[in-house]
Amino acid sequence: MDVLAKLVEDYIEESQVDYVGLWQVAAAARRRFGARTTGEVRKLSLKVVHRLYKRGLRPGNYWGGDFDYWPDEGCQVVLDRIEREWIKADADPNLAEPICWFARNGLCTSVRSV
Secondary structure (H helix, E strand, O other): OOHHHHHHHHHHHHOOOOOEEHHHHHHHHHHHHOOOOHHHHHHHHHHHHHHHHHOOEEEEEOOOOOOEEOOOOOHHHHHHHHHHHHHHHOOOOOOOOOOOEEEEOOOHHHOOOO
16 A cells, blocks of 8 residues: 555544544645645645545534535535635645545534544
């Protein structure tokens, strides 16, 4: 299994007990893949997001309460929105400005906030 596939598997497992933040994906792009620029981090992160989406994780907003899914208009719409918001922020997502979180589609009730 390649490193990207292993990272996706790790997030799939994590999604069974917690939400996965885009900020986590961005940090892993720097740490595990050696991405140096925000553009490199974004490019690698979008590859991960694509795979997460294909595996059933959906983006949404989470601020410590309920998970609010984004409208599901397809993978490309999700990737485009994330890219637009990331470029506008001109910085990697972080815990304070995460852009989005990911949850298993339809399984949010099983996730507990910490």
